[in-house]
Amino acid sequence: MFANLANLVRYRGLIQSLVARDLKARYRGSVLGFVWSFINPLLLLTIYSFVFSVVLPDLHSKETEPYALFMFCGILPWTWFSSSLTEAAGSLISGGNLIKKVLFPAEVLPIVSVLANMVHFILGLPILAVFLIYYRRPPDLDGLFWFPVTMLVQLTFTSALALIVSALAVHFRDIRDILSNLLTLWFFSTPIIYWIKQAPGLGKQVLDFNPMTHVVVSYQEILFFDGPVGHWKWLLSVGALSVLLFLAGYWLFDRLRDSFAEAV
Amino acid sequence: MTAAIELENVSKIYRRYGGRQFATLKSALLQRSILHDLRPSETFPALKDVSFKVAKGSTFGVMGRNGSGKSTALKLVAGITKPSGGSVRVNGRISALIELGAGFHPEISGRENVFINGIMLGLTKREIQARFDEIVEFAELRDFIDAPVKTYSSGMYMRLGFAVAINVDPDVLLVDEVLAVGDEGFTHKCLDKFAEFRRRNKTILLVTHSLGLVERFCDEALWLDQGRAMASGDPVRVIDAYLTKVEEGEGQLLATTSAKALEDALPASEQPADPTADMFQATEGRWGSREIEITEVSFVDHTGQASFVFHSGLPMAIRVKIRAAQPSDDFVFGVGLFNADGVCCYGTNTYLEEMTPERIAGDAEATFAIDSLDLVEGTYKVDVAVHKRDGYPYDYHRLLYTFRVKSRVHDVGIYRPRHHWSFSPGVTFKSQR
Numbered sequence: 138m139f140a141n142l143a144n145l146v147r148y149r150g151l152i153q154s155l156v157a158r159d160l161k162a163r164y165r166g167s168v169l170g171f172v173w174s175f176i177n178p179l180l181l182l183t184i185y186s187f188v189f190s191v192v193l194p195d196l197h198s199k200e201t202e203p204y205a206l207f208m209f210c211g212i213l214p215w216t217w218f219s220s221s222l223t224e225a226a227g228s229l230i231s232g233g234n235l236i237k238k239v240l241f242p243a244e245v246l247p248i249v250s251v252l253a254n255m256v257h258f259i260l261g262l263p264i265l266a267v268f269l270i271y272y273r274r275p276p277d278l279d280g281l282f283w284f285p286v287t288m289l290v291q292l293t294f295t296s297a298l299a300l301i302v303s304a305l306a307v308h309f310r311d312i313r314d315i316l317s318n319l320l321t322l323w324f325f326s327t328p329i330i331y332w333i334k335q336a337p338g339l340g341k342q343v344l345d346f347n348p349m350t351h352v353v354v355s356y357q358e359i360l361f362f363d364g365p366v367g368h369w370k371w372l373l374s375v376g377a378l379s380v381l382l383f384l385a386g387y388w389l390f391d392r393l394r395d396s397f398a399e400a401v
Numbered sequence: 402m403t404a405a406i407e408l409e410n411v412s413k414i415y416r417r418y419g420g421r422q423f424a425t426l427k428s429a430l431l432q433r434s435i436l437h438d439l440r441p442s443e444t445f446p447a448l449k450d451v452s453f454k455v456a457k458g459s460t461f462g463v464m465g466r467n468g469s470g471k472s473t474a475l476k477l478v479a480g481i482t483k484p485s486g487g488s489v490r491v492n493g494r495i496s497a498l499i500e501l502g503a504g505f506h507p508e509i510s511g512r513e514n515v516f517i518n519g520i521m522l523g524l525t526k527r528e529i530q531a532r533f534d535e536i537v538e539f540a541e542l543r544d545f546i547d548a549p550v551k552t553y554s555s556g557m558y559m560r561l562g563f564a565v566a567i568n569v570d571p572d573v574l575l576v577d578e579v580l581a582v583g584d585e586g587f588t589h590k591c592l593d594k595f596a597e598f599r600r601r602n603k604t605i606l607l608v609t610h611s612l613g614l615v616e617r618f619c620d621e622a623l624w625l626d627q628g629r630a631m632a633s634g635d636p637v638r639v640i641d642a643y644l645t646k647v648e649e650g651e652g653q654l655l656a657t658t659s660a661k662a663l664e665d666a667l668p669a670s671e672q673p674a675d676p677t678a679d680m681f682q683a684t685e686g687r688w689g690s691r692e693i694e695i696t697e698v699s700f701v702d703h704t705g706q707a708s709f710v711f712h713s714g715l716p717m718a719i720r721v722k723i724r725a726a727q728p729s730d731d732f733v734f735g736v737g738l739f740n741a742d743g744v745c746c747y748g749t750n751t752y753l754e755e756m757t758p759e760r761i762a763g764d765a766e767a768t769f770a771i772d773s774l775d776l777v778e779g780t781y782k783v784d785v786a787v788h789k790r791d792g793y794p795y796d797y798h799r800l801l802y803t804f805r806v807k808s809r810v811h812d813v814g815i816y817r818p819r820h821h822w823s824f825s826p827g828v829t830f831k832s833q834r
Contacts, residue, residue, distance in 0.1 A: 161513065238499045
């Protein structure tokens with residue numbers, strides 16, 4: 138297993154070019170092309186702003202004003218997370234030709250899904266920056282140090298789940314359908330459209346169990362709220378957990394590897 | 402001599418049914434062998450106890466019918482699937498031409514696909530850069546290399562895939578039936594490339610239906626049938642064994658189709674509106690009054706054995722058994738040979754050949770012997786008939802019998818006249834192998 142894991146480093150050239158291919162291919166043929174990477178999160182934000190600022194303006198608390206900016210800090214990383222898993226679940230099946238006909242390291246495919254969506258996340262950051270400047274809320278530099286750390290934690294956690302989901306989806310195709318519903322539930326169980334402090338006692342405990350809570354709250358503390366990042370202990374715990382989960386996910390993937398060529 | 406590829410008692414078992422692979426998630430996680438508790442009825446052995454060795458620098462051909470396990474063997478050598486039993490060892494870098502352009506993405510350009518495909522096959526960016534022009538040149542796609550691959554024709558797609566794979570510069574090249582990718586010119590280029598590989602002492606494992614290719618290129622051959630190695634060694638010998646078996650199989654198939662055609666024709670014994678049905682109207686069937694009945698028709702080869710497969714140029718006979726319910730003095734025997742297009746290659750009867758009937762009674766036999774079957778390769782159908790001199794049919798069997806003609810020469814046409822070539826001293830040919 139660890140030998141295979143080391144191979145993953147050897148395949149970085151392959152991963153790199155596949156991510157590039159993914160990004161190039163995605164918007165080929167559309168008029169706006171890469172601009173969609175910016176427009177998609179903006180549209181999503183517009184929808185939620187409409188619902189929570191115009192239709193239900195009283196639901197969010199004062200502390201989360203400007204609310205659009207608050208939500209954007211959560212939606213952007215969430216989109217990375219959920220799109221990665223959705224794509225990873227189908228990655229081995231749609232890449233079946235490669236697995237069946239070419240000697241190809243299968244784990245590259247879910248990892249590429251995660252990384253391609255990470256690039257979209259990064260492309261969304263300039264928009265976030267524009268928002269931050271518009272609302273005159275520059276994040277403080279100490280906090281910004283935590284930004285790459287949070288990204289790294291999220292990357293590890295997402296990759297771990299992507300490996301597990303992709304390997305299991307080969308054998309249990311039902312997973313792809315379950316996943317989309319599960320992700321909706323997960324979205325609402327993560328403090329993205331509401332503030333974590335709004336959750337009552339039991340709700341808070343439930344939220345604490347959700348690793349994505351701590352990732353999203355970290356982003357919010359870094360980018361949105363003033364003052365020092367108080368959530369870093371939680372974040373690092375989630376980071377440690379993610380590393381273990383990644384190893385477990387890789388072990389599972391490795392176990393099932395030989396069956397992929399026949400089952401996809 | 403060291404072995405580049407070595408298979409030892411290799412078997413491969415596939416699941417017969419698709420769908421769910423595991424009984425429970427737990428068994429999925431904990432059992433390495435996923436086929437552990439499958440009953441034999443649920444599995445399909447694609448390879449059974451196959452062993453062979455390919456010496457470094459040699460070209461090895463694997464042949465067999467569809468479903469004989471050739472491609473499975475190739476996938477095992479390539480490492481794409483793992484054997485269920487036995488061991489597979491390969492020395493050196495492999496490139497597998499199993500499915501050309503397997504990793505191509507339709508939306509992006511040929512150029513980008515060359516790079517990504519090359520990296521997938523184990524090249525570095527720099528190596529591809531260095532070989533890029535050669536790849537494009539070889540694929541004959543210079544004008545289209547920047548167009549998205551989805552706009553390519555299937556031939557262009559395959560050529561590009563082939564060009565990339567062949568330029569990986571492997572030690573061991575695995576080829577699965579990919580020479581049918583282009584026109585004649587491109588096929589020749591591929592063959593030249595293989596020849597170059599051979600000269601550079603690389604190992605080639607070739608899976609193909611083209612026996613000519615095996616005979617021309619391979620140092621050794623293996624014949625697989627239903628997952629078992631039937632013969633291996635000298636290509637010519639293996640091919641001969643294979644062809645004999647194929648003929649047997651074809652013969653059996655023709656025997657069953659002939660029997661079925663005859664059976665289907667039996668109820669249609671009522672007379673057609675026009676009893677002197679047009680000889681060239683090619684519909685199958687049987688009609689006639691049966692006062693004289695054809696009870697059996699068989700084809701006999703030069704050794705006197707009944708067969709359905711014959712070699713061009715050898716003797717062949719059509720043997721007809723007849724039963725006359727009452728003695729008669731008005732009868733004509735006729736036969737007609739039709740090729741697969743329904744063209745009458747030859748037709749004759751005893752009346753046309755000016756034989757005057759005298760008497761037939763009881764059980765009898767008529768044999769139409771051909772001294773030399775001068776037909777080109779193909780499937781032929783046969784008419785056999787007994788009728789009166791005025792055409793009134795006793796028993797007419799229209800296209801009910803089928804036989805196959807095999808030939809080493811793939812000439813074309815309806816009929817092969819006996820011939821030979823001769824040349825003035827200024828023209829010479831290499832002596833054939």
